[in-house]
Amino acid sequence: MSFDYDLFVIGGGSGGVRAARISASEYGAKVALAEEYRMGGTCVIRGCVPKKLMVFASGFPSAVADAQAYGWDAHIGTFDWQAFRSQLDAELTRLEGLYRAGLDRAGVTVFDSRATLADAHTVQLADGSKVTARHILIATGGTPVVPEKWRDMGGITSNDVFLMDRLPESILIVGGGYIASEFAGIFNGLGVKTTQFYRGAQILRGFDEEARGHISDEMCANGVDLRLGTDILEMEPREGGKTWVKSTTGHDATYDAVMFATGRKPNSDGLGLDALGLKLGKGGEIPVDKFSQTTIPSIYAVGDVTDRANLTPVAIREGHAFADTVFGGKPTYFDHALIPTAVFTQPEFGTVGLSEEDARDQGPVKVFSAAFRPMHSLFAGRQSRALMKLIVCAQSDKVLGCHIVADHSGEMIQLAGVAIAMGATKADFDRTLAVHPTMAEELVTMRTITRSWGDQGMSHK
Numbered sequence: 123m124s125f126d127y128d129l130f131v132i133g134g135g136s137g138g139v140r141a142a143r144i145s146a147s148e149y150g151a152k153v154a155l156a157e158e159y160r161m162g163g164t165c166v167i168r169g170c171v172p173k174k175l176m177v178f179a180s181g182f183p184s185a186v187a188d189a190q191a192y193g194w195d196a197h198i199g200t201f202d203w204q205a206f207r208s209q210l211d212a213e214l215t216r217l218e219g220l221y222r223a224g225l226d227r228a229g230v231t232v233f234d235s236r237a238t239l240a241d242a243h244t245v246q247l248a249d250g251s252k253v254t255a256r257h258i259l260i261a262t263g264g265t266p267v268v269p270e271k272w273r274d275m276g277g278i279t280s281n282d283v284f285l286m287d288r289l290p291e292s293i294l295i296v297g298g299g300y301i302a303s304e305f306a307g308i309f310n311g312l313g314v315k316t317t318q319f320y321r322g323a324q325i326l327r328g329f330d331e332e333a334r335g336h337i338s339d340e341m342c343a344n345g346v347d348l349r350l351g352t353d354i355l356e357m358e359p360r361e362g363g364k365t366w367v368k369s370t371t372g373h374d375a376t377y378d379a380v381m382f383a384t385g386r387k388p389n390s391d392g393l394g395l396d397a398l399g400l401k402l403g404k405g406g407e408i409p410v411d412k413f414s415q416t417t418i419p420s421i422y423a424v425g426d427v428t429d430r431a432n433l434t435p436v437a438i439r440e441g442h443a444f445a446d447t448v449f450g451g452k453p454t455y456f457d458h459a460l461i462p463t464a465v466f467t468q469p470e471f472g473t474v475g476l477s478e479e480d481a482r483d484q485g486p487v488k489v490f491s492a493a494f495r496p497m498h499s500l501f502a503g504r505q506s507r508a509l510m511k512l513i514v515c516a517q518s519d520k521v522l523g524c525h526i527v528a529d530h531s532g533e534m535i536q537l538a539g540v541a542i543a544m545g546a547t548k549a550d551f552d553r554t555l556a557v558h559p560t561m562a563e564e565l566v567t568m569r570t571i572t573r574s575w576g577d578q579g580m581s582h583k
């Protein structure tokens with residue numbers, strides 16, 4: 123049977139673009155890709171990139187305050203959201219152009235259109251036309267979810283933040299995950315009166331508990347009004363686009379904006395998968411095997427739509443592995459076991475491997491933990507503390523986890539991730555010479571065990 127293309131990719135985000143480019147340029151496949159919004163997907167257009175630029179923008183007031191302590195006659199002035207936004211828009215347009223150019227160079231045909239599946243080898247475009255392909259890759263990403271009760275009440279999500287006409291004077295952020303906690307720091311840093319509601323006991327569920335507590339203390343000290351064990355009880359739109367909210371703890375206030383960062387769901391609705399007999403998971407994710415293949419052999423899926431680990435580098439690796447497997451003749455899969463990641467809260471959180479809680483459930487561990495006031499902020503008179511933590515298997519001496527709460531910890535954790543992926547032991551860390559004076563030197567100079575857990579009978583895998 124002959125097809126129009128060897129591969130049709132649905133979705134021009136991190137996973138889809140990588141898969142399309144590698145399949146076409148390295149393996150000579152005839153590839154088409156459909157994108158319904160803007161090339162680059164969530165990461166480039168409304169995720170990692172604009173978010174990180176907002177993190178940078180929000181860091182200047184504290185940098186200027188530090189500058190004063192260092193002897194500079196420095197004053198911050200006011201923040202011009204419109205000026206920032208036009209720079210931001212121009213940068214995103216530039217990056218979008220680079221993505222398009224990359225696809226073009228690789229010889230990928232691009233359809234600026236929504237695409238759905240008509241059958242196991244046929245894609246239907248928004249204008250009704252149909253295109254056939256030997257393989258179809260679904261890389262449609264995810265979308266923010268607002269709790270049903272509060273939809274249509276004027277709340278915003280991370281998709282809307284980058285398109286705001288003006289900076290709100292006050293904001294309520296609902297949620298305790300990556301997005302809520304990052305944006306609480308961003309808005310607070312930009313001078314917006316920021317309240318965060320999280321219904322659970324501590325933000326950033328699933329991460330190391332000591333690190334979560336440390337971040338939340340620092341966020342509060344920086345001025346975020348973080349209310350734990352708190353959710354929205356009642357909500358009403360008010361004049362001038364404001365919103366009145368009553369919390370489950372009896373507090374009520376009117377906010378200029380309410381942002382829901384209450385999770386994301388895979389973009390699998392309306393793709394036509396049901397009709398093909400492809401059953402979705404409970405959260406709408408497309409189930410795949412380790413090679414990203416669905417139960418229909420010609421259809422694969424990568425990235426957030428599969429809800430494995432919803433991070434850009436993961437989507438890219440999955441997309442690349444797909445191309446190597448299907449067109450490169452090298453069966454390859456991405457192992458999701460050890461994922462270094464950073465949460466761009468203020469202070470930043472870099473983390474890789476097991477939390478203290480997960481590690482001690484699996485066997486005996488030694489914990490090395492140090493909280494201290496780093497030189498840079500100490501001199502500036504700030505009280506903020508950094509946290510460096512290593513979780514070590516008591517039997518093998520292998521470092522199982524590393525958790526850093528400090529400025530630039532995302533940069534540090536990238537390198538700690540290399541050592542841990544290589545199976546480094548605490549002794550390997552210890553015999554590495556310190557780089558002085560840095561914060562990271564603490565990672566190779568912690569000699570005293572802070573805590574030990576478990577009997578000495580078992581060892582970690």
Ligand SMILES: Cc1cc2nc3c(=O)[nH]c(=O)nc-3n(C[C@H](O)[C@H](O)[C@H](O)COP(=O)(O)OP(=O)(O)OC[C@H]3O[C@@H](n4cnc5c(N)ncnc54)[C@H](O)[C@@H]3O)c2cc1C
Pocket residue numbers: 132133134135136137138156157158159160161162163164165166168169170171173235236237238261262263264280301389393424425426427431432433434435437
């Ligand atoms: C606010 C925010 C901040 C983030 N920050 C980080 C970070 O700092 N670091 C990190 O690693 N990750 C971060 N992420 C997560 C990261 O953005 C995602 O994990 C990553 O973009 C997933 O890539 P993907 O290819 O699966 O999907 P996406 O990048 O979402 O791409 C999917 C594309 O498919 C298109 N599409 C959907 N349906 C169709 C259809 N039927 N037809 C045609 N096109 C379609 C969409 O328009 C979209 O462009 C962040 C996410 C958000 C929301």
Ligand SMILES: NC(=O)c1ccc[n+]([C@@H]2O[C@H](COP(=O)([O-])OP(=O)(O)OC[C@H]3O[C@@H](n4cnc5c(N)ncnc54)[C@H](O)[C@@H]3O)[C@@H](O)[C@H]2O)c1
Pocket residue numbers: 269296297298299300301302304320321322326353383384385386431432433463464465466
């Ligand atoms: N720095 C990064 O790498 C980065 C940054 C942003 C996002 N991401 C990725 O995007 C994913 C999604 O981020 P997210 O923060 O939207 O999701 P999340 O799942 O991490 O957090 C959602 C939060 O909303 C809360 N919540 C859910 N339903 C609620 C309800 N009905 N009422 C009140 N609270 C509710 C949850 O308890 C949780 O705290 C992340 O898991 C991550 O993989 C990564």
